[in-house]
Amino acid sequence: MSQHVPFGETDVVDLAVIGAGINGLAIARDAAARGLRVVVVDRADVGSGTSSTSSRLIHGGLKYLERYDFTLVHESIRERHLLFRTAPHLIRDYPMLIPFYEGNTRPGALIRLGLLAFDTMALGRGRGLSRGVPVRTVARRWPTLSREGLRGAALFHDAQVPWAERLCVELLLDARRLGARVLTYTSVTGLIVESDRVAGLHTEDVRSGERGEIRAAVTVNAAGPWIDRILDGQIESRRLNGGTKGSHVVLDPFPGAPDTCIFFEAAADGRPIFVFPWQGRYMLGSTDLTYEGDLDEVVAGDAEIDYLLAETNRIFPQANLTPADVLWSVAGIRPLPYTAGVSDNAKISRGHTVLNHAPAYRGLLTVIGGKLTTHRALAEDVTDEVLRVLGKRPRPCVTRTRPFPGADTSDWPEFVRDFLRESPLDGASSRRLLQLYGVRARRVLDLAAEDPSLAEVVDKETGALAAEVVMAVCEEGAVTLADVMLRRILVGLNGDMGLSSAATCADVAVRHLGWDEGRARAEVAAYENELRRHRPRALAAAAGGGAGAGMDNDGRRP
Known part of the structure; x- marks a missing residue:
């Protein structure tokens, strides 16, 4: 049975959250920890959308330095550090080798400078200093890596969450322990719009067809790539989501496979690609494609798979990978802000914003953007805004130090x-x-x-x-x-x-x-x-x- 609960018109909660991905769950946890009455709804299971299609990295944001997004880098470093302390069973240190090749769009000297800046920003919260690796050491330690045009490398320490799904489950457990209700397999059939105010949600149990409503003082639209679908036909709003498609493939160990994550630049388009050791296998990823298709039918295409295999074969000449080697693939849509006329998807911000639809629609907030690493910070920002909308005095956030249930x-x-x-x-x-x-x-x-x-x-x-x-x-x-x-x-x-x-x-x-x-x-x-x-x-x-x-x-x- 699903956990649908009908709500009467007189039962008004402080906060209704649409979406039980990692961001929606984190918002519920933070808000409940600050004493708010919270209900979360999702038409499917927790973490079953974008949250389970990521690269499974808890990264400090090294990639964002080239866009001079120092705020996001600082936030990512802090959140990575906090997760090592609050969820040590789920997060692990993850070294990466970054090889420099002749003809790369990012010269080795530039990457070394970026690593130096990153290490400086992470001082006291890092996982170890980056270090340069000369060609002869690369040849000895990573002998299967292509040496054609190799100019050196750097070893960088980041973090991985092998089971991102469990991160979502533990947020669910903690949110419930704090008093939040999380209703899965409960679809939102519409917003309750009363004049210039959104007063909650109309709902339907996906499995039984039972209809109900959740009346709330504040409603947060945290549906990730689906935020526009929630608003469509309900309120007047510009397009908010401009998510891009990211695909990965999973393989058994292959000839020449490294025992360290390799983070390299694709020859085809200059995009950074990872070859991830993961749970005794390997994950290759990811793509970053403009996507205008059905959000419920996102599948890795043949061209994406060929791209990832070809780039891996180039960097590991012994691999000789073909589509027949792919055990399975995964694809999802990053919940990025809509950015008109962008020529390079990598330039779209990976940060998050909280849009207050007042005064046209008081009581409605929409979360735009966000990523796995910074889910806790996003939730803190959203709850701060919810308290302001409710007219309540600020209440201290406790999630910076609160352990996850598995680390209690x-x-x-x-x-x-x-x-x-x-x-x-x-x-x-x-x-x-x-x-x-x-x-x-x-x-x-x-x-x-x-x-x-x-x-x-x-x-x-x-x-x-x-x-x-x-x-x-x-x-x-x-x-x-x-x-x-x-x-x-x-x-x-x-x-x-x-x-x-x-x-x-x-x-x-x-x-x-x-x-x-x-x-x-x-x-x-x-x-x-x-x-x-x-x-x-x-x-x-x-x-x-x-x-x-x-x-x-x-x-x-x-």
Whole structure:
């Protein structure tokens, strides 16, 4: 069942948030922590849109220096530092090698100068100083990297969040713990507009069709790339979203694959590209294309995949990658501000703004922009504005120091040592639980101890347990099998995107969560259908087609 709750006309909350992506969830958490009554609605699952299609980096904003966006760099460095302290189980240090090649649009000397400026700005909050790497050292340490035209390199320290989906889940958990209500599978059918005021939302439960309304003193439109769709036909507004399409591909280790992230300039268009080591595999990304298509049908196209493979083959001559090597792909729309006449999408600001629609539409705010790294800062800014609109005195923000639920311990390193020593699982399985759940990993083991059948391994590749399926639904807000697989236990992000374990996980739901056999079959079918936008090789093989079967050559469903 979804968590739809009807609201009567007399039940007015302080804040209604549209969108349960990372920004909407962060706003709910911050606002609830400051004593506001908050409701969040989303027509799908938490983090199921743009938040799950990023490059999975918590980066200090090195790229923004070339646009002289020092404010965003400073904010990104600060937020990265805070996440290392408040979510140490989800964030990890991530070194990157930046090679300099003859003919690059960004000369090595310029990059070194930028790194020096970055290190200076990050003083006391960095992950280690950048350092130059001469050609001979590159040849010895990264021998498979192309040396044709190589002029040197630099080693830079940033951060990665391997499981961005879990970042969203933990924001959900903390927002709820603070009193916010998060209603997934609840669509917004319209704004409640009363003269010059927006007084809340008309809603419909996606699964039952039940209609309701949420009356709120302030409504925040945090729907990411969908912000214009929320406003269309409801209020008069200029175009606000100008998001660009970013695509990535995932591969098994390939000949010459590096053990360090390589951040290099594409020969085709000068765009920075990453080759990311990620959970025993590799992610290549990303593209940055103007997109005017259907926001609900965003799929990596053949040309994008060819571009990423060709640039990787150029930088790693032994790779010889072809589309057949792609396990799956992911594409999403960055929630960027609409910028007319821009010739280079990289020049569009990656910062965020909070638009107050008053005086024409009092009580309505729209969030434009934002990115994974700075979600907390965005939420602080939005809540500050909400308090001003409500006419309330400023209240201190606590999220700069508040730990995420998975890091709610006085000594994280000590917890890790104790957990690994006491866990009945093997080392790899225990470390996986820690990386996904932090201190809540003990809850998984407790469920398995209470019911030994929940100690069953449901996915051979990851070692995920049946207890995780139960916890995902009972404690983490999952509604569908896709929610469980792709955004909770994350076996849907393994080599075959969880196709080999989907039926097993659905059977756990039959035995422990009250699903019947008919629902289990329907959930597996719906899960496979949702995977099609990722063009998984395993699904294409099962269908008897080639890579990306079921898509046309632009990556769209026919």
